[in-house]
Amino acid sequence: MKPTIAFVIAITCGSLNYLSAAEPIAIAHRGLLRHAPENTHAAFAACLELRMGFELDIRTTSDGHLVVIHDDNLVRTTNGPSKSIRNITLAEAKELDAGSWFDAAYANERIPTFEETCELIKNRKHGPTVIALNIKDINLDGERKLIELLDKYAMFEYSFAFDQSEEVSKRLKALDQRLRIGQNVNRGSIKQVLEKNLIDVFLLSDTPTKAEVETLHASGKQVLFNYAGSGPQRRNTQAWRQAYDAGIDGMLTDYPTMALEVWREVRKSDD
Numbered sequence: 001m002k003p004t005i006a007f008v009i010a011i012t013c014g015s016l017n018y019l020s021a022a023e024p025i026a027i028a029h030r031g032l033l034r035h036a037p038e039n040t041h042a043a044f045a046a047c048l049e050l051r052m053g054f055e056l057d058i059r060t061t062s063d064g065h066l067v068v069i070h071d072d073n074l075v076r077t078t079n080g081p082s083k084s085i086r087n088i089t090l091a092e093a094k095e096l097d098a099g100s101w102f103d104a105a106y107a108n109e110r111i112p113t114f115e116e117t118c119e120l121i122k123n124r125k126h127g128p129t130v131i132a133l134n135i136k137d138i139n140l141d142g143e144r145k146l147i148e149l150l151d152k153y154a155m156f157e158y159s160f161a162f163d164q165s166e167e168v169s170k171r172l173k174a175l176d177q178r179l180r181i182g183q184n185v186n187r188g189s190i191k192q193v194l195e196k197n198l199i200d201v202f203l204l205s206d207t208p209t210k211a212e213v214e215t216l217h218a219s220g221k222q223v224l225f226n227y228a229g230s231g232p233q234r235r236n237t238q239a240w241r242q243a244y245d246a247g248i249d250g251m252l253t254d255y256p257t258m259a260l261e262v263w264r265e266v267r268k269s270d271d
Contacts, residue, residue, distance in 0.1 A: 026256035037102035053130035066114035
């Protein structure tokens with residue numbers, strides 16, 4: 001049974017130091033993407049007000065600014081031309097409408113910079129959260145800027161970088177040991193990844209078991225269930241319940257509000 005009184009504990013193991021909530025945190029994939037345009041402040045602010053974490057994607061403009069956008073090409077999520085975000089300046093990016101494609105109510109929503117997003121988190125965060133930084137495409141200078149911003153906004157404890165190459169992970173870790181590295185890990189690779197000891201945050205791609213979570217926690221690792229994606233196969237409430245009962249720290253999902261409803265029912269049945 002999970003504790004019914006929320007509390008926060010600091011877990012320290014070697015260079016690992018993160019805040020773990022008593023209850024798992026729902027981590028909204030690209031923000032609250034079913035209710036607001038993905039990777040925008042509208043989506044992120046809603047997550048923060050609802051006490052959720054969120055995942056975001058980071059790329060670099062032609063003049064070296066870190067911006068938050070999933071696709072390399074501008075077409076799907078802006079009114080821009082078929083062009084790479086790498087080939088336009090920040091000023092040009094800021095002229096684009098990143099909301100109307102989703103709904104007219106979000107007209108003139110802009111592509112946020114990573115620093116603007118850090119500022120939003122600082123001002124709107126309520127208690128424990130998890131911010132998953134999907135590193136899509138940043139250059140060496142961008143890697144240094146990323147570390148500087150995480151330090152400036154004191155985000156190391158509740159954020160981590162993932163989806164980058166091992167080479168990039170090692171460079172980022174060398175820049176600052178406080179940066180936690182995440183990786184998607186399937187059931188058959190848990191032991192091997194643990195032994196390699198580069199990964200701080202395990203994003204399990206198979207529905208976690210209690211034994212797996214306890215093993216990873218004993219090694220000082222943060223354990224998340226990566227169940228992101230759309231469709232009925234990603235709305236399996238039994239998987240949500242199993243992950244909750246296994247003791248995960250959080251779950252990456254396209255359906256965070258639904259998952260939280262299920263978890264609340266689990267807690268009520270446990271009381």
